[in-house]
Structure formats: structure tokens, C-alpha cells
Amino acid sequence: MSQSFSIQENFNLSDYNTMGIAAKARYFVSVKSVEELKNLLADTRFYNTPKFIISGGSNVLFVSDYDGLVIHVDIKGISIEHEDEIQVKLNAGAGENWHQLVLYCVEKGWGGIENLSLIPGSVGAAPIQNIGAYGVELEEVFDSLEAVELETGEVKSFSKDECRFGYRDSVFKNELKGRFVIVNVRLKLQKSPTLNTSYRALSEKLEEEGIGDPSIKDISQAVIEIRQSKLPDPTEIGNTGSFFKNPVITKNQFQDLKSAYPEIPSYPDGEKVKVPAAWLIDQCGWKGKRFGDAGVHKMQALVIVNYGKATGKEIWNLAQKIQVSVKDRFGVLLTPEVNIVS
């Protein structure tokens, strides 16, 4: 069979995950097109080999070496599928860098993803966890996507409904986990968008800068500045953004917490209440703590960092200690937002 991919063995993954964990993949292949990916999946040598898909590597923690095939999706390309006076339907390859796509759209004046500026990772990973920040979630601009089924090598389309988006969640983290490789994402962006400045940190920043009637670019720039002031740059200090999800609890459970801790921040979430994991972790005294090269970021308690040579196990041990202390003190279980591979 013709193959244009090259197989590497015992491959060090440290440059392929933003936490900078030096785990090894038994086999590693980078694919640049859907054709290459299909050829790889049709290769009989890998029929029974476990497979793990990676692209930006910004939401994964390798706790041990991976005894299987890591497929790095490096499929590029941005193209306009449809454009009129009101909106633009855009195709982006899964291997495109998310932030570069945001900047491209901001430059063109197409609104919808400016609040999602500077989120590390690739376009293909964005729908898996329905990325969100500063009041906007991907699903609001999402149109559809194409993904290749690992078992059959067939390309399938998924509509927005079929992706079953939730808070940092989709069908690809649940029923279809590990079964598809996202290769193309289609977004719908607006030429005269309704801008979202509802998130407190964002509206405060714009006010501070004296910007009363912000443009798409102003919002993107403000988000970039907020993120840079609070979140570590993964090219400087290894991290995967928020390590845990913000827990969603019942109103009764929240009332009990509120009586004990009147200052607890919260956000309504349908019939339930969302509380910031960062606050819970901070209250337990973890912010800025460091154990060898594993630590909790000094500006944001929800971000676990690798100062250099921490192993995946060390990071995971720290995360589990945080889970236990938050559970003991508040009775709330934190669940990782990051994909744990062990």
C-alpha cells in the first residue's frame, strides 16, 4: 500500500503536549491530510494497536508512556464555503492553531470567536470540549464538522445537534470517545455581530481602558491581555489551562455551602449552580504551592503547572491531593477537564 506517512518508534511526546510531559509513544505518526490518515488506518500493522489522537496537545496529561499509536493530526487549511452580506461560513483544518484562526477572523472583521482569543490548542480539539471563555462557547458559532471513524476509515459529518455540546463537553468525550478523528470544523461567523461583553473580567477591562463601544478587535485584545495577566504561557511554563471543570451542584448543596461560606462566588446554571473550582482550591491554600517541578499557578488556582521536569505521575498526584482536600472541606468532587491518559 502507498503510504506517505513516516512511523517513529519510542517517540518522546514532550513537544506535543503543552504540559511538557516527556512520556513516550510506542509509535508516532503525523498526518497532513485525510488521505494520509485513511492510509494509516488501513495499514494492517496497526489494526489491533490502541490509538490516541493528538493535535495541539493542550488538554491532555500523559500519566505514563503510551503503549500504542499516537496519531498527530496536522491537517491545515482555511477556506470560505459561503459568504454573503451577513455571514461567512468557514472551513478550518483540524490541525490549524486555534488562536491563529481567531486572529485571522478578527482581522477580517468576522465576529463570533473574539472572546475565545489565545486559547491554546488546535481547531480540531475545540469542539471536543466545546471550548469556552469570557461568556462565549464554541457551540454558539459552530455549524458542523467532519471526522474520520477509526474503525472504518470513513468520513462522517456531524451537525451541531449530533455533537451534543454541553459545558466543556460533547459526544466525543462520551459515547464516541476515542472513536473519531476530527479533520475539519465549519464555523458560522457574523459580519455585524452582537458583541458579548457580559463576563465581569472583560467588561471591567474595557471600562478600565475607556472603551465604551468596543470593536471585535478591542474585545480580542482585551481578552488577550486578561489571559496574559492571569494564565501562564505554555511555551514558557508547562500547563493545560484549567485542570478541573467548575463543579455544578444542586441548589440545596449550594445553600449549605453559602451558609458556611457567605462569600462563595457562584453562577446560575439552569436548575443548578456552578461554583468556581479556582475559588474552592484557593480556599484550601493551594495557590502558588510547588512540589518539585509540579505546582499550582500563583495567579490562578485552577491551573496546574510543570516548572520543568515534572512527570505525568507527579502532576496527577498533585491533582488528586487537590481533589481530596476540596472534597474533605466542601463536599464537592472536582472532575478533570483535562484528558488523563494512563
Ligand code: EPU
Ligand atoms: N478565583 C479564586 N482564586 C483564583 C482564581 C479565581 O478564588 O486563583 C475565583 C474568583 O472569584 C473568580 C472566579 O474564581 O471570580 C472565576 O475565575 P475566572 O474568571 O478566572 O474563571 P474560571 O472559572 O477559573 C473559567 C474557564 C477558563 C476561562 C475563564 C474565563 C473552566 C474550567 N475554566 O475559569 O477556561 O478562560 O473561565 O472565561 O470553565 C480552560 O478551560 O482551560 C480555561 C482556562
